[in-house]
Amino acid sequence: MMTTNLTRTNGTPDGLQCIARDITDQVRMEENQQFYLEQITKAHEEERQRISRDLHDSAAQNLIGVLHQLENFCQTDEFLPMPRLRLLWSFHERLKDSLQEIRALSRDLRPSILDDLGILPAIDWLVEQVRTEHKLIASLKVSGERRRFSPETEVTVFRIVQEALRNIVKHAEAAKVWVAIEFQDGRTVITIEDNGKGFELPESTGGLSRLGKLGVDGMMTRARLVGGKLTITSTPGSGTVIETDIPA
Template identity: 40%
Template sequence: MASARGIVQALRNPHVWALACLMALFTAIYYGEYLRMSEWMPFGKAFFTASYPHDLHRALFLIPMLHAAARFQLKGAAVISFAVFCIVLPYSIVVSPEADPVMRAVSFIVVASLATVLLGLAQDRWLRLKEERDFISALVDTAGALVLVLDPEGRIVRFNRACERTTGFSSDEVLGKHVWDIFLLPEEVPLAKDVLRGLPDGQLPSKHENYWVTKDGSRRLISWSNTPVLDYQGSIQFVLSTGIDITEQRQAEENMRIYAELVTEAQEEERKRIARELHDDTAQELASLALDMDLLINSPKGLSTTMVNHLEKFRDKADHILRGVRRFSQDLRPSLLEDFGLLVALQWMTEDLSNHYMLSSSVNVIGEPRRLSDHTELVLFRIAQEALSNVRKHARATRATVQLEFSPDKVILTVTDNGQGFEVPKATGDFVRLGKLGIVGMYERARLINGDFAVESEPGKGTRVRVELNS
């Protein structure tokens, strides 16, 4: 069924009929003298006599052979070469008066077939390359990402439709021009030229971000991934860059950061208000209540021993509640943080942890301590507070260490414990699925101060929380 369909399609192809006509004509010319065609065709004498060398008649078959190779590649070249062999060889054996006619015919057919097959191979290779090029071109043009190809001098070689939509420029307007002459901000041009100058040394950054200026003058932030394209000698021939417009994404992230910062500020103000009320009202009332019970216990009017014992128990409970309220007030908003800074507040927090929860805790300092901004110190304190709270509640640890490392341009906060540890998920969002919301909160707080947050842990090997920020 498939072969029958192939035959029908071949019969519908005009090039097949053209080849058939050429083969019939050249066969008639080749056998014309033997068939005495010059006697019954008025123009036959000019073609079918021996006035032309017989090799010239054979050479005419090169025309359909090459045409078949050009149109049908290797398969067409092979079929026509075999047909010519079948046409030429009988004449050489039976009719030709030439010396050694078979060898001459076979030599011609071999050489002609070889040339035809080589042409067919070249045509087939060219068509495959063209199909591959057209496929890649269509893929590049229909891709949603920006695709930019530069030569080593920074001139634009390829500019896909996504680039056109994003910038407002057409390919014809930018091809052959330097990328920095059209799109880059003046302050980013030296960096782009330095990158291209580093190409011979293989110092091409795999990823980078920069702003592009569009045709209407607006700016778009593009995240690029770069890949060098090498020639056969291993030298960089082109730079292929694929980009994603992250302008809206970055703006949304900035809006979320500002929103989170405002929410955090509101939370801290509310914490401060509650801590003040606990300290000024609740704690004072509890202290007054304990004092009244003391006065009642020591009253000159004799109370029964049972009543005194009950009052002493009530006073002890009041004292315990008072200490808890004061500790809770300090946790909400430690005055030490505002008055003396982050280091003193961390030392107070680790001492409280050691005294009240039997968890050996300490603070280590590396480098020369210095004060940071109020907002930064508050965020770092909250991260350390949450990390130590997790150690106390979940880690089953006996030791926790808070380390502050100061360098001229960085500050690193690390909280380490020797607890049971856990399997750290690959994505930050998986912490929510696992119910580890405290870690997510630390991550979000670190983002508020543009810090890098990391959690390292393994089952049975403790946990390490690290925040690094420029200062």
């Protein structure tokens, strides 16, 4: 609503003019958009969970069975020529590698530690992956009174941290990563910082998509879905800081 004072030519007040704009449709549209985003995100996570379970219960178990059969065959058949035996053992090693890749993919899609133990052990697992698999110096610091979030919020926080660490590993050229979780009264702040090459931030968040940084745009969307806010600070040559503030 906009209000304007009406005055006479001699300056004395003569009335009040009010201009109001009905924003009901705009509010309804924003609420609908929020609802659809929540439903899409929920469906996405359910599909991830289903695929992860299928990979673990079906594909991985089938490979384990084939590996055991191949081992028994190689160890019990005394008449196999040595060249064929070496070839079969090489197949065995390749199958083992494939099994490890399937297990890693299953964990990445939906790690059981998140559902079983909660967000803190799950984030600790992500940080440990950065240390062991990518050889970065990575640390996790937790302060305040620890608590669990709702399942939806825990999944959201996990995906934000997962995407941030993935971006650091792939693009930042960093040597060190710091993850901090601060539990405050009624809110939690998650900070991910690296000492990588940084990047030039666009003037608006919409520019992130145009720059090809869809992962960052997705993290911001996830934070909004749980009523939170995600901010990024970055300068070329000075690393990047991602801070997520959620009401939980």
